[in-house]
Amino acid sequence: MTVQNPLLAFCGRHKSWLVPGLLLAMSLLVYLTGLQYPKSMFWDENYHVVSAQKHVDGMMYMEPHPPLGKMLQGLSEAFFNPNEDVDLSSLLKTDYLKGSDMPKGMEFWAYRLPSALMMALSVWFLYQILFRIIRYRPVAFVFSLFVIFDNAMVLHSRAVMLEGIQFFFILLSIWYFVRTVTSDKPITVKHYLILGLSVGLEVATKVNGLVSILLLGMLLLEDKGKQLLDKQFLPVVERTVLGSLAFFGGLAAVFLLVFYVHIGMGTHVEPTKKYKASPEYLTSLKNNGGFSFTTFRLGFKDNLRYMSEYADGVPRLDICKETENGSYYAKWPFGGKGINYRWSKNNVDGVTKVSYSYLVGNPLIWLTVVLGILVSISLILGRFIFDLPIKDERLFMYILYFTGMYLSYMIAIAQIDRVMYLYHYFVPLLFGIINAALLFAYIFKEPLQQGSRLTWVNLGVLGVLVVAMFAYFSPFTFGIPITESQFELRNWFSLWDIEVVR
Template identity: 50%
Template sequence: MLNLIKKHAKHLFPAGLLLMALLTYGVNYGYPNSLFWDENYHIASAQKHIDGVMYMEPHPPLGKMLMALGETVFNSNDGLNKAAFNNTDYITGNDIPAGFSFYGFRFASVIMMAFAVLFMYGILHRIIGHRFIAAAFSTLVIFDNALVVHSRSAMLEGIQLFFILASLYYFTRVTTSGKPIRLGHYAWLGVLIGLTIAVKVNGAILLLLMVMLFGVDQWHNIKSWNLVALLKRLVQTVPSGTLPVVGVFLAVFYFHIGFGSEIVNNRTYKASPEYLELIRKGETFSLTAFRTGMKDHWRYMSEYADGVPRLDVCKPGENGSHVTGWPLSAKTISYRWGKDTYDGVVKTNYTYLIGNPIVWFSALAGIVLSLGLIISRFVYGNPEKDRSLFLWICGFTSLYVIYMLTMLQIERVMYLYHYLIPLIFAVINLSLVFSYIYRDEILQNNKHTLINAGAFAVLVFAVFAFFSPFTYSIPISADQFEMREWFKFWRLEVVR
């Protein structure tokens, strides 16, 4: 059996991870059979794509396009009256027709996040070079309660994280292949980053990968201060990388504007008279309509962002939270709840945004350790134990720190799920820090080290299961709820 496992290990680990991800994200993902949080917006927007209705939103349209594709493929709501979805940007339970199914709208997020786990495994395997360690730390993405809640919904994070992990995997593959970095590599990375930004603009953090790719590509010229060679390469790589980013982003908007050929309920979103006239003439796929519509969409997104209120922690029911509290999962958000009686006992089913504390706290510890390692190297001159791993740690720590510093500059209210992107960076970094500390033992396949990594993955799963009532809306009593209120700063709110 052991020989069989070793023989097929190349396929067993990713296949096992994919199966776990599909089960964790996908089982009964149509439940709860009701709207929560941004589904009220995104399902309405996705339906407008299906019906060819013009609309504007604060986020780019790719995520809603993919939700619409899932609903079109499933076609599970065929024959139901969904006209109310086109009359508003925010639907409520009263707008949902009887017999409505959420499976189609949520499908893109579920399936894409499940397959994104393969990218996670690929990233870790290429850097660390050990399948078991890569698989063990990949489970942190599968069994994080916050990631699962958003991946099982018609929201944007699961879709965007697929493109983020795809971008990171491609970057890792190119830089670890041992082959020369070509202009085509910059272009393909630009395509993936463009798709990421076309879901949510905070994906622009991945533009730093272009800088890192250039650093790897031209490290020999950087070390020798060959400014002429560096400038020549920049002239080639900057357009090779940035034009695909811009091209993909604009292409998504071109189709969004083109298919928005109908105005419903006089909802014009303050569009210019020129754009409205082109819609009425049926010329939405013209270059004139694209140019005019793009300006109107960009203006709408800008005005919407300016109108979002600031964080007010004194406001009753404030769901927003400060950036500094995110790594500790503060503050959690109660997305929805329902109360019922089971065998004479009153229980409540919750859909709660709360992270797996083992994943989040361990990821934070990894960032602290990596910062200490970086300081010890560049301030105190301590030598690296493994130069390649050290540089990867520097890279992912930089992505994490720059994202968090950027968020600190934003004045509008932000929410805990905005931390999911740096959480991915931190989880990858954690696996690298572990591999850096136990590098010799991993290379020797030390049983104690491998057992410890496996035990950590089991602990992650056990704590995920403990908090799973918040993830899968499993009914629990008030006492069972309070058993899960580990920290006051989570600000969990029990329903009595």
């Protein structure tokens, strides 16, 4: 008779919440620790802090992005109010707060909290997505580490940026899709509506969330794919029409509601910052208030016009410009071009060290995603061109879905003329992380079923290496001072195009 260790027995009974709980604990620790640093703004924080504060003070403003992200950042600032004794009135008279104009003693952690917290919490959705599809907790656990220990995602999301907020909504949408198609309950029009609502939250944060409209097509395939193959076209057409109406109705409802609240809150107008608002909008705002339907109709039209004109005015990528931080989209999967968000140089005992906030990804994660996409494309081409057999139809379909989402985003980006940056790759990177996990489960299906020790050891080694690589590049992420030689040891690829500060 064997005596089981009580701790192991407890973990075995409660692994359904212990595993994601451990992921959440690690994620919260990485994303929230030291959120008050740096004490100054960098990159788009100079814009978003100003916009968030305008929500706090009820000031009318327009911006190139939809307002949901800034509304949440402003809500956090208003709730915690760490700048209660600081005069922030200067933020209401500009769209870009220069460091030299920053109010003395100003704190940024409350503005940063929504992005960091929502990014940290999103790992729960990623884990549930992978586990529901793959059904192996260790595989779901290891690949969930990818969003906790990617240096670029951590640096960017721990700031007053929009990506961490949007990631939460993207993974929420994918989780709801996976949960719907993996449950035993029939898919109804209600599921299309709820999926549309969640995608609406993505789009109300950043418009590149429109890529998740592909989830509608995926849900239709899961719902009516068999009837389509059986040439039962009438129910397919009926569900397509009703499902699409529900989906886009939900998406539009969220988008319009967010703008309604945004416009309704902006009751004060700074005389020097009217954003070319129409006289009709300004008059209605003054006479009818922000929440009147007339004010909303006019304000919504002006906001969309402003977003369009701003996008048209963004310059094109100029790789010949010495200070160009943008990069060609084909370089993104390999980590190029890194962006030096901010740096500070100090000389201690005759040794010069620099603290960086450098947008550099975890190379193991990014290269794993690239390899996974290439192998997935080969797998898909082999199936549809050469009619090669597939070992798991369900896993193959999910690989097809997420490879398709990755490629669709990259193809769409390739059509855009304006300058784009490395963090615009974060959305397809997320799709690629999910795809890499699915591909691992597909390739090693038999060893996983047989409990191959070598497979589990290799999986564990991958997880350890991901964390170790994150730690190695953490000076770029957390501003840990390093010397010039230590910088060069981390400058692995010329494609990254990163430069030491001398």
